[in-house]
Amino acid sequence: MRDLIRKPPVTVPPTATLLEAAETLTSHGVGAVVVVDPSNPDKPLGILSERDIVKAISAKMPLSTPVEAFMSTDLVTVEAEEPLSRAADLMWMYNIRHLVVVERGKFVGVISVRDLLEPNRRRQLC
Amino acid sequence: MIKNYIKRPPITIGRDATVEEAAALMAEKGVGSLAIVDERGRPVGIITERDVVKAVARRALEAKVVEVGTTSNLLTASPEDDEYEVLKKMRERRVRHLLVVDKEGKLVGVLSTRDFLEDAALRALGDKVWWPPPEE
Numbered sequence: 001m002r003d004l005i006r007k008p009p010v011t012v013p014p015t016a017t018l019l020e021a022a023e024t025l026t027s028h029g030v031g032a033v034v035v036v037d038p039s040n041p042d043k044p045l046g047i048l049s050e051r052d053i054v055k056a057i058s059a060k061m062p063l064s065t066p067v068e069a070f071m072s073t074d075l076v077t078v079e080a081e082e083p084l085s086r087a088a089d090l091m092w093m094y095n096i097r098h099l100v101v102v103e104r105g106k107f108v109g110v111i112s113v114r115d116l117l118e119p120n121r122r123r124q125l126c
Numbered sequence: 127m128i129k130n131y132i133k134r135p136p137i138t139i140g141r142d143a144t145v146e147e148a149a150a151l152m153a154e155k156g157v158g159s160l161a162i163v164d165e166r167g168r169p170v171g172i173i174t175e176r177d178v179v180k181a182v183a184r185r186a187l188e189a190k191v192v193e194v195g196t197t198s199n200l201l202t203a204s205p206e207d208d209e210y211e212v213l214k215k216m217r218e219r220r221v222r223h224l225l226v227v228d229k230e231g232k233l234v235g236v237l238s239t240r241d242f243l244e245d246a247a248l249r250a251l252g253d254k255v256w257w258p259p260p261e262e
Contacts, residue, residue, distance in 0.1 A: 022182035031176070050175040051158065053182060057146060058153035063185065 001087060002080045004116075005101045005109030011036040014045055014068035018056055021048055021067050032098040034110060035071045042106040046071030047098060075100050080108060087111050128212055128226055129205035131242065132235035138163045141170055141192045145181040148173050148191050159236075161225060162191050167232040169225040171197035202227050205234060213242055 010028045012021055014035050024033050025048075032049040048071045056070045076094050078087050080103040087099055097113040139148050139160045148160055152175065162171035173195030181187060181194045202225045203212045216224060216239060226235040 019182065019185070022179050026180050026183040050179045053179050054149045054175050055153045057149040057178065057182060057187065063182070 001078065001082060001084055001101065001111060002103075004084070005080065005111050009034050009107070009109045011044075012048070012067060013038055014066060014071075016067050017063060018053065018061060018065045018067065018070070019063040022053055025050060025053070030110075031112060031114070032110065034100060034107070035067055036107070044075060044100055044107050046073045047075055047100065047110075048072070049098060077102050078111070079103070084116060088116055091116070127205065128203050128207045128209055128224075128237070129235075131209065131237055132205070132226060133241070134235075136161050136233050136236045138167070138233060139173070139191055140165070141190065143191050144187065145173075145178055145189050145191060145194055146187045149178050149187075152178070159223065159238075160191075161233055161236050162195050162197070163233055166230075168230075169200065169202065169227065169233045171195040171200065172223050172225075172236075200225060204228070209242065213239075 010024060010030050011034045012024055014037060016024070021033060025031070032047055034044045035046040035048055036044050045068065048067055052070055052072060056065065061070065076090055076096060077100045078090060080101050090099055091097065091113055099111050100107060101109045101111055137151065137155050137157055137160055139151055139162055141162050141164055151160060152158065159172055159174040161169050162173055164170050171192055173191045177194045181189055186194065199219060199221060201215060201219055201221045205226055205228065212224060216222070222239050224237040225233060226237060228234050
């Protein structure tokens, strides 16, 4: 999995606003950003997906709302050394599209369902 | 046939609705995309979560869904169409959503590539391999 993870991961601080998070997702072309306190970069606080933004908008949250108010804090993590099939299982089990990848407990990146569906990776899963 | 894969009525939004209204409907229905339809229920586009996020980034929550969604390269099919032919077209045109319309052009279902990844689909494709229809 180590070769597939996005490095460096796209992150925002917990104080970033809803608007800034949407800008970050759009400018990096990703479906989720990891929320990280810059003073403790090894331990992510949460993850924020496109769906979380849609939910925040539907709840009529102002665009100035800090992401810590609506990020998902139930992080599903996977060890970088684990096989790809483990990542696929976790995504399937939790019905999510992004996993936080850690190496010896330290945050190193994100793996998305799209990363897994890339054709030559799909072969490794089968 | 395509109609065998339609599991639920399409979740649609009118072309004049705003991005904010689309976000509310997506959240309410728990879906990641909506079909955009005209006043007669005919599909004119698709809006996804990604389009909503892009609109938020431009502070365009009041924009109309047709302005931010995809309105070109739409692929439609009839409920009687053959799944194999349709899947081939989806692949060729690199589209992920299929708009299924009746004879009047009214939207009756939306299928994504994922909807075909079921036993029923694999079974049907398997049948094709063993029993190719005479016209092929």
